[in-house]
Amino acid sequence: MNQIPHEQFVSLLARHHSLIRGFIGTLLPHQNDADDVFQQTCLVLWRKWDSFDETQSFSSWACGIAFYEVKNFQRVQSRDRHYFSDEILSLIAAQQSTALPEAEHRQRILQHCIQKLDAESRKLIQDCYHGDLSIKEVAEQTGRSCDALYKKLSRLRLRIMDCMQQTHHSAEMGS
Structure with missing residues (x-):
């Protein structure tokens, strides 16, 4: 039985929310369906939390469960021709699974660069x-015009992108 506190589940789910939701979104063509499957996946993750092996990647574990939730959803919806076959679904999921470590790495670099601001x-x-x-509300709250806020955000995005590229390049040179 996993001895990690349930608070860590919430923390890990919050940290990997976009990654898991994005994974599901690549497998389902309709956003509403992907949202429904994501909610169901979160429930299943919670129910299975005690079986999570803390030595493995949370996102890989969660995306594995999400894959089967997508398959279950598609089985129920099988009369609709707008869903991928099991073979195509497996190919897409396999491709996405190999990309998970890189996505996690980029997420860590992004957080690092945001923290430097x-x-x-x-x-x-x-x-x-x-x-x-x-x-508009953020602009009013900060005493800026919307245009000024968009320009500021654009400059921040460029700084973050530069930082991410430099950090990624430095990591590649160090390996």
Whole structure:
């Protein structure tokens, strides 16, 4: 039985949410279906949490479960011709699974580069990309025009992209 506290489950799920949701999105053509399967996957992950082996990758484990949830969903929806066959689904999932370590690596580099920004810039990114406020509301809150906010975000994205490229290049040179 896994002795990792359940709080870690929530932390890992929050950290890998986009990766798991993106994986499901590559397997299902309709966003509403992918959202439904993601919710179901989260429930199954929670139910199976005690069987998670902490020595393995959480995202690989979660995407493996998500794959079977997609297959279950498609079996139920099998009358609809808009879904991939099991063979195609397996090929796509295999390709995505091989990309998971690289995606996790890029996610870590992104977080590293965001942390290098000043507190105001980090908050701005959080508010604009992860918050519930619209760009207009964030602009009003920060005393900027929408145009000025878009320009600031564009400059921040360029800084983050440069940092990610330099960090990735440095990592390649170090290997």
